Amino acid sequence: MNKLTIALPKGRLFKSVVPILQEAGIVNRDFDDDSRKLVLTDEDNNIDIILSKAVDVQTYVENGAADIGVAGKDVLLEAGAKVCEVLDLGLGYCRLVVALPVDKGITNLSQLAPTGRVATKYVNVAQRYFDQNGIQIEVVKLNGSIELAPIIGLSDMIVDITSTGTTLKENNLIEIAEIAESSARLIVNQVSYKTEYKRIRDIIEKIRAVISN
Ligand SMILES: Nc1ncnc2c1ncn2[C@@H]1O[C@H](COP(=O)(O)OP(=O)(O)OP(=O)(O)O)[C@@H](O)[C@H]1O
Ligand SMILES: O=P(O)(O)OC[C@H]1O[C@H](OP(=O)(O)OP(=O)(O)O)[C@H](O)[C@@H]1O
Incomplete structure (x- = not known):
């Protein structure tokens, strides 16, 4: 049995x-919250868990460094990664939205000026959304505390x-507008999904059974 790598x-x-x-039952071992280890091996199940920043998981999976992630x-929409999105885990629910100061008195998109400056981590999502809505924007990329x-x-x-x-x-x-809803997704490398199809399907179904309980 080949070792599978799961990026979390x-x-x-x-x-x-x-x-x-x-x-x-995909992993048996415990994971110590305080550990600084980035690769955690579960020998019994022949699985490596790798820990990465949330935005980087899809990079590991797209490039085959991880089979599953x-x-x-929100991150998938931004990155447009070529991965198979196989299951909605129903966790980390949030919504991607456009927001602005209340005191501007604007409550919907149609009241916006035809041009504006938008701060975001989600530069591609924002650009696409405003392009579709005919509003010309300049994007300011930030990495946190966007508000x-x-x-x-x-x-x-x-x-x-x-x-x-x-x-x-x-x-x-x-x-003033909702762009998309988001929740955590299970993603799979496109090649691994073919070469390890049976094992990965089995993992997906086991996870599906747990989350639908
Ligand atoms: N406030 C929130 N409530 C629910 N889900 C959230 C919230 N913030 C983020 N998420 C979801 O969880 C994912 C991971 O967010 P998390 O904050 O762990 O990563 P991050 O923003 O990259 O943080 P850091 O930069 O601190 O590593 C996001 O991509 C999003 O889907
Ligand atoms: O609607 P709320 O429940 O208040 O959650 C939304 C906040 O959560 C996220 O920030 P995060 O905590 O990841 O910090 P960040 O600003 O550094 O990204 C997001 O960027 C919002 O700021």
């Missing part, structure tokens, strides 16, 4: 995904994910 995001999804893999749909940009005048609006809505609210921002 180190961040907020990790704690929710590991118990699913354990309950599905877990990535947010800060319109407050301090770096941008007119933002494209970012929202979940509870707390961050938008606490920074006096209002959502």
Whole structure:
């Protein structure tokens, strides 16, 4: 049996995904939260778990460095990675939205000026969305705390994910449009899906059984 490699995001999804893999019997061992190890081997199941930044999981999977991975749909939409998206894990639900300061008095896209400056991590998603809506934008790429940009005048609006809505609210921002919904997806390398089809299907079905319980 060949060794399979599963890439997991180190961040907020990790704690929710590991118990699913354990309950599905795909991995037996425990994973120490405090460990700095980036490759965790489960000898019994012949599986390596590699831990990467959430945005990088799809890169490992697309290039075959990992056979399977877990990535947010937001990240997949942004990267456009050539991977097989095989299962919605129903975790990490959030929405990609356009938001701007409440005090601008704008409540929907049609009230926006024909040009504007947008701060975001999701530059491709944002560009595509505004192109489709005939609004010319300049994108300012940021890597976090996106909500800060319109407050301090770096941008007119933002494209970012929202979940509870707390961050938008606490920074006096209002959502004016939803671009997409997002949740964590199981992704598979296109070649591995063919060469290890039976084993990977078995893994998918075991995970499906756990999450549909
Ligand atoms: N507030 C949130 N609520 C629910 N899901 C979220 C939230 N923020 C992010 N997610 C989802 O979880 C995925 C991973 O997010 P996470 O914050 O762990 O990664 P990250 O933004 O790359 O963080 P870091 O840069 O700290 O590693 C995102 O791609 C998204 O799908
Ligand atoms: O609607 P909420 O429940 O408030 O969640 C939304 C926030 O969560 C994410 O930020 P994260 O915590 O990943 O920090 P970041 O700003 O550094 O990306 C996202 O970028 C929003 O800022």
